[in-house]
Amino acid sequence: SAMSRSGATASSSGNNRMRIRAFPTAMDEAYVDQTLTMLQDAIKEIQRKNNGGLSFEELYRNAYTMVLHKHGEKLYNALKEVVREHLKGPIRKRVGGTMDDLFLETLNVAWSEHTTAMVMIRDIFMYMDRVYVEQQKCEPVYNLGIGIFRDEIVRQDRVSEHLKKVLLEMVAEERAGVTIKWSGIKSACAMLVALGIENKSVYEMDFEGPFLKETSEYYKAASQKFLMENCASVYVKKVENCIAEETDRAMRYLDKDTKNKLLQVLEDVLVSQHMQTVVDMENSGLKAMMRDDKIDDMRSLYLLLRRVNNGLNVMTTCMSEYLRSIGEKLVDEVEGVSKEGETVDAATAAARKDPVRFIQELIDLKDRFDHFLKDAFDNDASFKNKIQSDFEFFFNKNKRSPEFLSLYIDDKLKKGQKCLNDNEMESMLDRSMVLFRFLSEKDAFEKYYKQHVAKRLLLDKSVSDDAEKQMITKLKTECGCQFTQRLESMFKDKEIWGTLNVNFKDYCTNNPVGLQMDVGVRVLTAGIWPTQSAAPQCVLPDSCQAAFDHFKAYYTGAHNGRKITLNTLLGSADIKAIFYGATPNSDELSQQESEAGPSSRDTAPKRKEEHKILQVNTHTMILLMRFNIRPKFTFEQLKTDTQIPERDLQRCLQSLSMGKPTQRILSRKGKGKEIEDQDEFTVNDMFTSKLTRIRIQNIANKSETEPERKETRNKIDEDRKHEVEAAIVRIMKARKNLQHNDLVVEVTEQLQSRFKPDPQLIKMRIESLIEREYIKRSDDNHRIYQYQA
Amino acid sequence: DSKYGNLAGPDSEYVRLVSSDGHEFVIKKELAMISGTIKAMLSGPGQFTENENNEVYFRELPSHVLENVCKYFMYKIRYTDAASEIPEFDIAPEVALELLMASNFLDC
Numbered sequence: 050s051a052m053s054r055s056g057a058t059a060s061s062s063g064n065n066r067m068r069i070r071a072f073p074t075a076m077d078e079a080y081v082d083q084t085l086t087m088l089q090d091a092i093k094e095i096q097r098k099n100n101g102g103l104s105f106e107e108l109y110r111n112a113y114t115m116v117l118h119k120h121g122e123k124l125y126n127a128l129k130e131v132v133r134e135h136l137k138g139p140i141r142k143r144v145g146g147t148m149d150d151l152f153l154e155t156l157n158v159a160w161s162e163h164t165t166a167m168v169m170i171r172d173i174f175m176y177m178d179r180v181y182v183e184q185q186k187c188e189p190v191y192n193l194g195i196g197i198f199r200d201e202i203v204r205q206d207r208v209s210e211h212l213k214k215v216l217l218e219m220v221a222e223e224r225a226g227v228t229i230k231w232s233g234i235k236s237a238c239a240m241l242v243a244l245g246i247e248n249k250s251v252y253e254m255d256f257e258g259p260f261l262k263e264t265s266e267y268y269k270a271a272s273q274k275f276l277m278e279n280c281a282s283v284y285v286k287k288v289e290n291c292i293a294e295e296t297d298r299a300m301r302y303l304d305k306d307t308k309n310k311l312l313q314v315l316e317d318v319l320v321s322q323h324m325q326t327v328v329d330m331e332n333s334g335l336k337a338m339m340r341d342d343k344i345d346d347m348r349s350l351y352l353l354l355r356r357v358n359n360g361l362n363v364m365t366t367c368m369s370e371y372l373r374s375i376g377e378k379l380v381d382e383v384e385g386v387s388k389e390g391e392t393v394d395a396a397t398a399a400a401r402k403d404p405v406r407f408i409q410e411l412i413d414l415k416d417r418f419d420h421f422l423k424d425a426f427d428n429d430a431s432f433k434n435k436i437q438s439d440f441e442f443f444f445n446k447n448k449r450s451p452e453f454l455s456l457y458i459d460d461k462l463k464k465g466q467k468c469l470n471d472n473e474m475e476s477m478l479d480r481s482m483v484l485f486r487f488l489s490e491k492d493a494f495e496k497y498y499k500q501h502v503a504k505r506l507l508l509d510k511s512v513s514d515d516a517e518k519q520m521i522t523k524l525k526t527e528c529g530c531q532f533t534q535r536l537e538s539m540f541k542d543k544e545i546w547g548t549l550n551v552n553f554k555d556y557c558t559n560n561p562v563g564l565q566m567d568v569g570v571r572v573l574t575a576g577i578w579p580t581q582s583a584a585p586q587c588v589l590p591d592s593c594q595a596a597f598d599h600f601k602a603y604y605t606g607a608h609n610g611r612k613i614t615l616n617t618l619l620g621s622a623d624i625k626a627i628f629y630g631a632t633p634n635s636d637e638l639s640q641q642e643s644e645a646g647p648s649s650r651d652t653a654p655k656r657k658e659e660h661k662i663l664q665v666n667t668h669t670m671i672l673l674m675r676f677n678i679r680p681k682f683t684f685e686q687l688k689t690d691t692q693i694p695e696r697d698l699q700r701c702l703q704s705l706s707m708g709k710p711t712q713r714i715l716s717r718k719g720k721g722k723e724i725e726d727q728d729e730f731t732v733n734d735m736f737t738s739k740l741t742r743i744r745i746q747n748i749a750n751k752s753e754t755e756p757e758r759k760e761t762r763n764k765i766d767e768d769r770k771h772e773v774e775a776a777i778v779r780i781m782k783a784r785k786n787l788q789h790n791d792l793v794v795e796v797t798e799q800l801q802s803r804f805k806p807d808p809q810l811i812k813m814r815i816e817s818l819i820e821r822e823y824i825k826r827s828d829d830n831h832r833i834y835q836y837q838a
Numbered sequence: 839d840s841k842y843g844n845l846a847g848p849d850s851e852y853v854r855l856v857s858s859d860g861h862e863f864v865i866k867k868e869l870a871m872i873s874g875t876i877k878a879m880l881s882g883p884g885q886f887t888e889n890e891n892n893e894v895y896f897r898e899l900p901s902h903v904l905e906n907v908c909k910y911f912m913y914k915i916r917y918t919d920a921a922s923e924i925p926e927f928d929i930a931p932e933v934a935l936e937l938l939m940a941s942n943f944l945d946c
Contacts, residue, residue, distance in 0.1 A: 105879040105886040106894055113943055165883050172878035175945065 081120055084111050088124070089131040091173075096135045096166050105173065113176045121181030128174065132194055136163070136201040145206040153215050157236040159202065164243075167194035192246050199244045199251065209255050212237060216256060217263055223298070224267065235302035242304050249306065257307055261314050264295070268318045276323060280333035282346040285353050288319045321357045328354075328367045335367045339421065347425035355429075365435040372436065375414060376443035383407040383447065404449075408457035412480045415440065441487045449758075451494035454484055458520065459501040464512045474516050482523050492772070492803045493765050495532060498524075500579045500761075502536060506543050507571065507619040514540075528802065538577045546571045549604075556603045568596040572604065572613060587617050587667075587692045590674040617693075620667035624674075626714070628659045628736045659737060663714065664744045668693050669701045673714070676732050684719075685726040696756075699724045704747045706730060711738060712745050773806055773814045781824050781836040789815075789832045853880065854893035855908070861901035867892075869911040874945035899943075903936045907944065914946075 091108050094100055115124045140159050147155045171178065171190040178189050188196060203209050216237060219229045241252035249257075268291065275287050292315055299308035327350070328335045338347045354360030383402050402410075418436050426432040444450050458481050461469070469477065488494055505511040517540070525533040550569050557564070589597065597615055604613055665673065671691050675682060682690075688698060702724055706717040714736055719728030776799045781787060787795070793811050800806050815834070818824050827833040853870050855863045871877040879888045888894050896904060910927065917924045929937060 101885050101887075101890070103886050104895070105882075105888045106896060109875060109879070110898060110943070168883050172882045175875065175878060176943075179945070 081115070081118075081123065084115060085123060085127045088112060089127055092128070092131050092166075092170055093135065095169050096132075096162075098162070098166075100169065108173045109175070112174050116177050116181050121177060121185070124174075124177055125181060125185075125187065128170070128190065129193060129197070132167075132170075133197050133201060136197055141202055141205060144202055144208060148211055152211060153219075153233045153237060156202075156208070156212065157233060157240070160198070160240045161236070163194065163198050167191050170194065195244060195246055203244060203251075203255075213255055213259055217259060220260065220298075221263075221267070224294075231302045238302060238304050249304065252304060257304070257310070260303075260307075261310060264311065265314050265318050268315060269322075272319050272323055276326060281327045281330045281335075282333060282338070282343065282349065284323075284327055285346070285349045288353060289349065291315060291319060316357050320353060320360065324354055324357070324360055324363050328363050335364060336371045339368065339371055344421070344424050347421065348427075351426050351429070361429065361431055365431055368432065369435050369439050372414075372418065372439045373443060376411075376439060377446065379407060379410055379414070380443050380447045383449075383453065404453035404456045405460045408453055408481075408484065411440075411444065411484060415480070415483060437487075440484075441489070444484065444487045445489045451488055451490050452497045452758075452761075454481065454488070455494055455497035455501050457481065458498070459505065462512055462516055462520070463505060463510045468512075474513075475519065478516070478520050478523060481520075482527065485524075485527065490765075490804045491528065492768065493761075496579070496761060496765055496768075499535060499539075502539060503578050504619065506539060508621070535577050538574065542572065542574055542577065552607070553600060553603055557599070560599075560603075562595070562599055564596050564599060565592040566596055568593075568600060570597070570600045570604075573616075585617065585692065585694050585697075587671055588690065589615075589617075589671065593670075593674075617667040617671070622665055622667055622670035624663050624665065624670055626661045626663050626673075628661065628732075629734045630658060660741075661736075661738065662742045664742060666701070666745075666747065668697055669705065669745060669747075672698065672701060673705075681729055681731050683726065684724055684728045684730070687730070688726075700747055702730065704745060706733075708746075712743060714745070769804060769806070769810070770814060772800060772803065773811055774818060776800055777811070777814060777818060778823055781834060785836050786827065787834055789834065792834060850892050852892070855904060856893060856895045857899055857901040857904040858897050859901050861904065863904060863908050865908055865911065869908070869915055872911050872914050872946050873907075876944065899940055900936070902933060903940050906933060906937050907940055907946075910941075910946070 088108060088111060091100075091103055094103060112124060115121065140163070144152075144156050144159055168191070171194075174190045182189050203212075216234055219231070219234055223229045223231070238252065238256065241256055242249050245251040245253075271291075272288075275284050279287065292312065295311055295315055296308065299311050303311070330337075335347070335350065337343075338350070351361075351364065354364055383404060422428060422432055422436065447453070458478075461474075461477055485491070485494065502517070505517075511517055521533050521536050521540075524536075549572060553570070601613060605611060663673075668691075671693060672687055675687065675690055684698075684702070687693075687702075688695060691698070693701070702715070702717070704712065706713060706715040713733055715730050716733045717724075717728055717730055719725060773796060776796045777792065780792065780795050780799070792815070793808055796811050797806055797808075815824070819826065819834075822837055824834045825837055827835050851866060852864050853867045853876075855865065855870065855876075857863070867880065871880070876894060879886065879894060880892075881889070899907070906929065913927050
């Protein structure tokens with residue numbers, strides 16, 4: 050019996066599996082052949098689905114025994130033979146014979162039956178797989194069966210070609226709207242995938258490749274048609290639908306890896322190829338969508354183009370073109386901008402927008418694009434950055450933008466405008482800050498802003514101290530304390546005025562000098578407040594001079610060591626005026642009085658005399674008071690007498706004599722449009738008004754005149770020279786030695802939050818510092834500078 | 839007996855293993871499936887006599903071998919992934935060789 054034999058040995062293989070070597074007993078040839086035949090017959094039964102009566106154990110045991118007795122090779126070949134014969138014979142006939150409607154089903158059924166049979170066969174031959182196949186490194190049973198099917202069925206009789214044709218036709222039909230039995234395609238695809246055994250090459254070659262190619266051509270043609278017949282947004286929708294449909298198709302019956310390849314094809318043919326055309330489409334492309342505020346269309350377009358390489362670039366480029374064109378137009382239309390050599394006629398000049406509206410329109414434009422960004426472009430960073438750089442570009446194109454921005458804020462913070470509630474105020478300030486950040490010349494803004502704040506405070510035009518402080522805080526957060534130091538000092542000065550005047554009143558009570566007027570003085574710390582180059586020293590009427598001297602005495606008494614000088618530029622005065630109406634014999638003569646003293650004339654007036662109170666600025670007061678001395682003055686005389694700067698004097702006279710009838714206090718005799726030296730001025734006694742208190746408005750230029758602008762620009766340049774020098778010294782002190790180019794780069798970097806320094810400017814400042822021995826050139830290399838302590 | 843599940847049908851809980859000398863061992867299917875061969879027999883796609891009747895005739899396994907095989911199934915289930923100490927599985931030396939052959943045959 051087996052027990053007594055000791056010939057069997059066990060040897061272990063690498064992974065703990067014991068390999069049993071056969072007993073030395075040989076099986077005789079006849080027995081072997083008999084067993085093989087039995088197994089082959091059993092397989093045939095399995096293939097014919099007649100396996101009901103077979104015993105697994107018996108088949109398995111026989112195969113096992115064969116292998117054990119070293120007949121693995123015979124067994125393997127026998128198996129191969131029977132499988133091959135079955136497929137070559139009845140199956141091939143079955144499949145090859147139905148090249149009609151039933152082809153696909155026949156093939157799928159044959160495959161399904163084959164795989165089922167192969168599973169059973171594999172189970173029975175499990176031992177051979179484990180041992181013989183392992184040793185011989187040949188194809189395992191199941192894969193063997195697959196391979197035979199592939200070679201004997203699919204690769205014969207043009208089955209694979211026919212299969213491809215059928216599958217592609219079915220897909221085409223479904224695309225045309227016909228309902229198909231897509232489960233057949235699913236099974237076929239699964240079969241093709243399986244036939245590749247360790248990869249999907251059969252599937253890819255026999256079906257996927259051709260499928261993708263056909264899909265590509267189909268959609269190439271379809272896209273042309275779509276484009277011709279439809280506008281941009283409809284095209285986008287159609288593409289979305291195609292993508293949805295094909296994705297559904299892929300998920301329903303194609304191999305899972307095909308989906309991404311399919312989407313790739315679609316995106317390429319439907320989107321990448323045509324995106325430029327769609328974006329640029331006349332009347333329906335991106336520009337039209339933005340113009341008409343079609344957010345949903347823009348959003349769909351964005352989502353679609355986001356799928357492909359470069360898609361979003363195409364969109365941002367187009368958006369940028371559109372935005373820039375609008376921005377540049379706005380910039381060109383605002384006053385003060387004229388192109389080289391352009392002469393602007395009065396009508397065009399008048400039609401040009403004022404700065405406040407310009408800024409408002411820019412703010413509105415930014416709002417509009419922020420809305421696009423949020424609702425259509427998903428806050429995409431590339432769009433955000435593009436919008437930002439576009440705004441920076443055209444906003445800074447207008448050299449007067451810093452001034453205009455400050456004017457805008459001035460307009461909103463001034464009294465007499467529509468009252469903004471707290472939220473509106475905050476929102477307006479925030480929006481202004483957004484534009485502020487776009488400025489490359491922030492130092493210019495600083496200068497203008499200071500000027501405007503000063504004006505507001507001095508003329509008492511500020512609508513709310515809180516709002517002013519809010520703005521200062523925002524600027525501080527953005528630019529640091531240095532920016533806002535002076536502004537805060539101005540406010541400090543302002544806060545003292547009230548107390549100062551009360552104390553002065555007490556002083557007057559205690560030291561009466563018979564002043565003919567009430568005077569209020571606001572004291573400004575020198576150096577903090579922006580002033581024009583030199584405060585003009587006008588000639589005050591005696592009563593005013595006396596009043597001021599009295600105040601001066603009080604102030605210098607109270608604050609030892611301080612000196613004050615009068616600045617007449619921004620003061621205001623209330624003066625009493627009497628208009629006598631015209632008289633029959635002397636229509637040229639008239640008088641006006643201040644305060645005390647009735648008229649010494651006793652002619653009967655034609656109409657009742659009118660007493661008015663005029664609210665004027667200081668210069669206007671000075672010149673009007675002259676008319677108490679004499680009834681008539683020429684422009685030249687007024688200039689000499691008052692010492693008021695010419696331009697200013699002209700403006701005052703213009704508003705008094707050439708402006709609105711409601712404030713025509715003076716009559717002018719003169720020829721030209723502009724006031725000239727020989728023009729004569731008299732009081733207009735016929736002046737009448739329903740109001741008792743009349744405010745004389747000056748024809749104010751809201752924005753600067755040319756000479757003023759030049760002056761401010763010069764100041765800015767001066768300041769910049771200092772800032773550049775300070776930066777150079779700072780850097781050199783820290784670095785000790787630095788090459789020229791590196792120094793320029795560092796200086797630019799340090800100053801970039803204020804302005805963009807010109808390399809030439811930096812070079813000149815370096816030279817100047819060398820002259821003044823702050824730095825010197827290195828002896829060995831004259832491109833290198835050294836710090837001199 | 840309903841307490842033990844039945845032997846019939848594809849969802850049966852038990853299976854009958856019959857040795858060459860006619861001993862029947864009725865054990866839980868889950869235990870028998872430890873053997874790769876028995877597993878293929880009972881749960882493959884094909885309809886063989888084995889899975890139709892839920893019984894397997896081992897024409898070359900004597901009962902003293904099959905008995906130990908069944909014991910092994912119990913041992914394996916009991917001690918696989920167990921926290922406690924695993925005792926040795928005792929094999930009488932006279933059965934060893936045949937048991938070894940059986941294990942090779944049954945793939946377990």
